[in-house]
Amino acid sequence: AQKITQTQPGMFVQEKEAVTLDCTYDTSDPSYGLFWYKQPSSGEMIFLIYQGSYDQQNATEGRYSLNFQKARKSANLVISASQLGDSAMYFCAMREGFGNSGYALNFGKGTSLLVTP
Amino acid sequence: GAGVSQSPRYKVAKRGQDVALRCDPISGHVSLFWYQQALGQGPEFLTYFQNEAQLDKSGLPSDRFFAERPEGSVSTLKIQRTQQEDSAVYLCASSFFTSGSGNSYNEQFFGPGTRLTVL
Numbered sequence: 001a002q003k004i005t006q007t008q009p010g011m012f013v014q015e016k017e018a019v020t021l022d023c024t025y026d027t028s029d030p031s032y033g034l035f036w037y038k039q040p041s042s043g044e045m046i047f048l049i050y051q052g053s054y055d056q057q058n059a060t061e062g063r064y065s066l067n068f069q070k071a072r073k074s075a076n077l078v079i080s081a082s083q084l085g086d087s088a089m090y091f092c093a094m095r096e097g098f099g100n101s102g103y104a105l106n107f108g109k110g111t112s113l114l115v116t117p
Numbered sequence: 118g119a120g121v122s123q124s125p126r127y128k129v130a131k132r133g134q135d136v137a138l139r140c141d142p143i144s145g146h147v148s149l150f151w152y153q154q155a156l157g158q159g160p161e162f163l164t165y166f167q168n169e170a171q172l173d174k175s176g177l178p179s180d181r182f183f184a185e186r187p188e189g190s191v192s193t194l195k196i197q198r199t200q201q202e203d204s205a206v207y208l209c210a211s212s213f214f215t216s217g218s219g220n221s222y223n224e225q226f227f228g229p230g231t232r233l234t235v236l
Contacts, residue, residue, distance in 0.1 A: 004159075043230045044227055045208065103223070104165060109159050
């Protein structure tokens with residue numbers, strides 16, 4: 001079963017507007033971490049933001065914020081004031097567990113974001 | 118400091134050929150991961166090293182895939198008798214903490230990947 005679901009294959013947003021990229025996850029482990037990565041056409045995965053399952057507040061990093069709704073098992077990425085350089089693939093990922101079993105990241109299929117002038 | 122580097126960046130192999138992909142992690146990083154990313158998909162976990170020990174190889178798709186990290190730094194992913202379904206981008210990532218550090222954050226830093234095309 002897919003642990004990370006990203007339902008939006010592609011998204012468009014106009015420059016300077018905000019955009020939300022959806023991510024839902026599936027786990028029975030109470031301890032987990034959620035990550036968002038950006039992958040431009042160059043191929044490198046760039047870490048954007050992290051949310052731990054026990055974190056009380058939504059994570060924020062500059063123009064990126066994570067809308068964490070634990071009961072709904074969703075972790076949507078919000079990008080404010082979009083820039084042309086934000087055009088890329090965006091991946092949601094999860095790591096389950098804090099112990100020895102928790103290391104590999106499970107990735108979704110990604111959302112392609114295109115920012116238009 | 119330097120990030121994670123991978124070589125070659127691009128590799129074209131004829132079906133049946135053996136290939137070796139190299140990963141240089143960030144200096145001092147204990148954990149090293151290999152992922153396979155097929156076209157249009159997210160990365161999928163292949164294997165994990167803690168220093169020189171390969172603690173998990175459950176994601177390796179077949180016994181044609183072999184990974185090593187003999188001195189706990191540079192790692193090599195070897196694919197024997199390549200097949201067309203092996204065509205993908207192979208990503209290497211490293212992190213400072215070990216898996217059992219109690220740190221769920223434990224950010225993984227990714228390299229640029231090696232794009233393997235098997236003809």
